Amino acid sequence: MAEQVETVRRAPLTRDRVLRAAVALADQTGIESLSMRNLAQDLGVVPMALYKHVANKDELLDGMIDIVVAEIDPPAAGDWKQAIRRRVLSARRMLLRHPWASLAIESRTMATPAVLAYLDSTVGALRAGGFSTDLAHHVMHALGSRVLGFSQELFDASRQAGRSGATVPEAPADLPPEMAARFPNLAAIATAASHDDDSVVGPGCDDQFEFEFALDLLLDGIERLHRDGWTSHRTP
Amino acid sequence: MAEQVETVRRAPLTRDRVLRAAVALADQTGIESLSMRNLAQDLGVVPMALYKHVANKDELLDGMIDIVVAEIDPPAAGDWKQAIRRRVLSARRMLLRHPWASLAIESRTMATPAVLAYLDSTVGALRAGGFSTDLAHHVMHALGSRVLGFSQELFDASRQAGRSGATVPEAPADLPPEMAARFPNLAAIATAASHDDDSVVGPGCDDQFEFEFALDLLLDGIERLHRDGWTSHRTP
């Protein structure tokens, strides 16, 4: 009386099993050799079976990103500076564990829930530290591109797939109300950017300003180090 | 007496014509629809003809990167800070003109001549401003990931295609002598990193340190703004 007809019944596929297998495969063999066919083979299944659990390869990648972003440590209590620092370093460790992730994240349009949650709680840590929404907004841009390219172009749609250089500001595109409810801190800085400044030419998020803000922040710091004769050697 | 047999003799392909057509195509239709077949069609030629001018698609991408990187303004004379600032902003304008370039650059191993020349002359501007090679080295890392992801992992090979998380430092991998001669400033900071510090655990470029250096630079600047109640509004 054989328990099963002939083979040990394989555990049934689930979306989660598919995504985790995809992450493992990308970790081991690199993102460029992650194909639906290879992934299916890893799972002992025919390629088309995957499409019962993810809509297509893009959605698979989005799901993988959500999984690894969720690995970033939650924000710690206490001093905002320490909290942010730890958070960013945790994100970096995640990226080192999953070398494909950084490029994958940058190449997506990225509005996945886990990414938004990550950004939102980071903004939350800033605001808890007493930052104005205005400053928190710019700080997120400044930090963003450092830690993963995250949030760099979060608030405008102009980045889309390589549209020719037309840099029309486009719509302010603040979060839809359902999102705003789930991510209040993000909503706060998004709307802050829109209504704060009547003086500035267009509404929405001034990408150029953000870029120069971060750049000048770096340059001023660098100038200070230079002036003070900074060196990485501990004095002997 | 027809001048040509039947068709107006098409201008002969050259490597440069191929690369520029590829850049134009990527600008117009996005990098994801740049295929050897589409490119060949644009040039009025059969796909395989391209391979007489570029070895393969990866080399095509490298060539495209060289072309757009060469568009970045050369460093201006005078104040280092102004010079770097202008340079970085020029690079940014290039990236806005060629939206595909930033991802393309980050996904390559990137040791292409134009990229190295760009980095080298930037280091040169710093040194001309009196920076120690030590400081210039760290500054390049701090600036690097801001402007394009450039130089981020320039001096180590560990980034390679998604090798599993093994973060072995690997060989210091300073420039081969022929490269060192062409890019003296790069060579200076590369070797500076290797021989300066006997105290540090391993030789070579400490990636983690670079990352924290840049991060702390940002955080300190941010802290200062926060303390001073900075706001982007001009006082009314």
Place this chain on the structure above:
DNA sequence: CAGGCTAGGTGTACGCCGTACACCAGTCAA
């Protein structure tokens, strides 16, 4: 128990991709 619905795995097929390989038409040096 019969019948049918549905979720999930299968098989085949299509059009795209990069590119290996054999070929061929001019041009030019010997």
Place this chain on the structure above:
DNA sequence: TTGACTGGTGTACGGCGTACACCTAGCCTG
């Protein structure tokens, strides 16, 4: 004249994402 070399051609192969039709097992309802 000849023979090599340069650059464009044609065919073909294996891999990719995925549309579409199919099958099967389990369950719900009568």
